Amino acid sequence: MILLKEEKGVQVISARKTKKFLKFAGIPLVIFTIVLIVPFVNGVYYTFTDWDGFEVTKLVGFENYADSFVDPKFWVTLRFTALFVVVSLVLVNVVAFGLALIVTSKLRSKNFLRTFFFVPNLIGGVVLGVIWQFIFNSAIVSLANKYDWEFFKQSWLQDTNKAFWALIIVTVWQSSGYMMIVYITGLVSIENDVLEASQIDGASPLRTLFLIKIPLMAQAFTIALFLTLRSGFMAYDVNVALTDGGPYRTTELISLHIFQDAFLEGDFGTGQSKAVIMFLVVALAALVQVTISKRYEVQR
Amino acid sequence: MNTRARWGKRATFIVGAILAIIYVFPFFLVFVNSIKLKYDILANPLSIPFSITWDNYQQAFTKMNYFRALTNSLVITIFSVSLLIIFSSMLAYYLSRTKSKPSKYIFLILVASMIVPFQALMIPFMARFAPLVSYNNRGALIFFYIGFGTALSTFLYHGFISTIPTEIDEAASIDGASDLVAFWKIIFPMMRPITATVAIINALWIWNDFLLPRLVLDEASQTLPLSTYLFYGQYSVEYGQAMAGLALAVIPIVIFYLILQKQFISGISQGAVK
Numbered sequence: 001m002i003l004l005k006e007e008k009g010v011q012v013i014s015a016r017k018t019k020k021f022l023k024f025a026g027i028p029l030v031i032f033t034i035v036l037i038v039p040f041v042n043g044v045y046y047t048f049t050d051w052d053g054f055e056v057t058k059l060v061g062f063e064n065y066a067d068s069f070v071d072p073k074f075w076v077t078l079r080f081t082a083l084f085v086v087v088s089l090v091l092v093n094v095v096a097f098g099l100a101l102i103v104t105s106k107l108r109s110k111n112f113l114r115t116f117f118f119v120p121n122l123i124g125g126v127v128l129g130v131i132w133q134f135i136f137n138s139a140i141v142s143l144a145n146k147y148d149w150e151f152f153k154q155s156w157l158q159d160t161n162k163a164f165w166a167l168i169i170v171t172v173w174q175s176s177g178y179m180m181i182v183y184i185t186g187l188v189s190i191e192n193d194v195l196e197a198s199q200i201d202g203a204s205p206l207r208t209l210f211l212i213k214i215p216l217m218a219q220a221f222t223i224a225l226f227l228t229l230r231s232g233f234m235a236y237d238v239n240v241a242l243t244d245g246g247p248y249r250t251t252e253l254i255s256l257h258i259f260q261d262a263f264l265e266g267d268f269g270t271g272q273s274k275a276v277i278m279f280l281v282v283a284l285a286a287l288v289q290v291t292i293s294k295r296y297e298v299q300r
Numbered sequence: 301m302n303t304r305a306r307w308g309k310r311a312t313f314i315v316g317a318i319l320a321i322i323y324v325f326p327f328f329l330v331f332v333n334s335i336k337l338k339y340d341i342l343a344n345p346l347s348i349p350f351s352i353t354w355d356n357y358q359q360a361f362t363k364m365n366y367f368r369a370l371t372n373s374l375v376i377t378i379f380s381v382s383l384l385i386i387f388s389s390m391l392a393y394y395l396s397r398t399k400s401k402p403s404k405y406i407f408l409i410l411v412a413s414m415i416v417p418f419q420a421l422m423i424p425f426m427a428r429f430a431p432l433v434s435y436n437n438r439g440a441l442i443f444f445y446i447g448f449g450t451a452l453s454t455f456l457y458h459g460f461i462s463t464i465p466t467e468i469d470e471a472a473s474i475d476g477a478s479d480l481v482a483f484w485k486i487i488f489p490m491m492r493p494i495t496a497t498v499a500i501i502n503a504l505w506i507w508n509d510f511l512l513p514r515l516v517l518d519e520a521s522q523t524l525p526l527s528t529y530l531f532y533g534q535y536s537v538e539y540g541q542a543m544a545g546l547a548l549a550v551i552p553i554v555i556f557y558l559i560l561q562k563q564f565i566s567g568i569s570q571g572a573v574k
Binding site for chain 1: 417
């Protein structure tokens with residue numbers, strides 16, 4: 001009898017637990033699963049089939065992946081994306097860290113400056129891209145013709161190499177303000193007595209920066225590098241608004257490339273395998289970056 | 301302060317000021333040219349306007365259907381962000397307070413999912429959800445935003461909730477409050493700072509998002525970034541109007557930022573460090 005009672009008690013508790021789970025976690029978990037998990041699993045499965053956007057008739061093994069790697073345009077995109085990620089990662093973080101140093105100095109105008117640096121971040125990549133399209137295609141070209149600047153007479157966006165730098169300029173301008181905030185948080189978290197001690201010991205500002213500040217705020221670098229790495233791989237808006245992949249699909253970052261493959265050319269199978277490749281590359285790069293950066297973090 | 305330090309300060313100020321000018325210059329260019337005549341823009345895009353015209357704004361306002369786009373952006377952002385706050389705060393509370401294995405795994409899956417780029421599931425996503433999208437595309441978009449935003453928002457709330465002592469929950473339940481009442485009346489108000497962070501981060505993302513609306517929304521439901529992009533594509537040779545359109549797209553968020561500046565900066569820094 002006692003045993004029975006206990007069992008009943010357990011049942012009541014587990015029923016109450018299930019009810020609580022459904023009340024608090026039910027809706028968001030269902031939506032999360034429908035929107036994210038199902039299409040993701042589906043997408044991976046489709047890459048091994050002859051899916052045409054509507055139905056699957058047979059499994060094809062690694063054919064879609066083989067097709068992706070045979071596509072010369074995909075290699076152009078991969079090279080372009082890798083270069084873009086590396087260069088933008090370095091420049092965004094160098095500039096952002098510099099900005100953070102400026103606005104955490106003893107300047108009276110620092111809050112004012114911070115406001116300005118952050119503004120490009122508020123506005124979406126498409127609108128920013130279009131603004132810069134006007135600058136590169138019209139403003140600069142018209143000035144170049146007026147004052148005879150040979151280097152700027154032809155729009156930068158019509159030349160693959162110069163368009164690359166145009167993309168970099170806009171990306172650095174857009175995201176450095178955001179990363180600046182991350183670095184500011186890191187810089188202000190350093191205890192004042194550590195800095196005072198180094199000053200008393202006669203360390204120069206440069207030595208203090210490299211030997212004390214940077215090691216003590218390594219966590220901010222881990223975060224900022226991770227965020228820029230991710231956004232570099234996923235960049236789409238600025239790419240569309242600035243060059244839309246032109247001239248002749250030579251400035252397509254991977255996002256835009258997948259979009260064009262699937263929605264303009266109707267290559268769903270290869271488009272999706274390229275998307276899965278992109279996921280693997282992003283996940284691997286992020287994992288490597290975080291593991292390496294973590295090693296430099298000082299335990300406090 | 302010695303002379304060297306004073307010169308250092310001056311140099312920092314000069315570098316900072318030059319950079320600040322560079323950072324806002326593109327916006328200045330847009331505003332200046334938006335009130336110029338087409339001829340003056342072509343003659344010199346950098347010059348100040350010789351004669352001011354507001355006609356560009358009038359044209360852009362009607363041609364890009366500004367009011368409709370602004371309303372769409374507002375409706376989609378407000379609904380998505382509010383629902384995200386409600387759902388993810390409850391989910392985070394549940395996951396953080398029940399110390400069971402399933403809770404731990406669910407949380408791990410949520411965190412891991414943040415690395416998946418949208419592009420990796422965009423194609424099957426569109427194939428699968430086409431019927432839902434054609435049924436009600438603004439509603440569908442809000443639904444998608446909840447799905448994609450849940451992980452980060454829950455993660456942010458989760459970190460904050462673990463700093464609230466469980467004694468508070470226990471006291472509430474001894475006083476006879478049901479768990480929902482205890483959450484909404486006692487716990488949720490305590491999470492104001494992190495709610496502000498979640499709201500700002502999601503609002504900036506959803507307000508400015510382009511790829512997903514481009515795939516999902518039909519003409520009548522276009523948001524501001526989408527209608528700006530399409531308007532610019534059509535009228536880019538009408539420089540003045542194109543610039544007025546861009547200015548109209550930029551103005552609402554900049555005003556919002558100037559009012560809530562402190563919250564923006566602290567919200568972003570809290571969100572990034574977690």
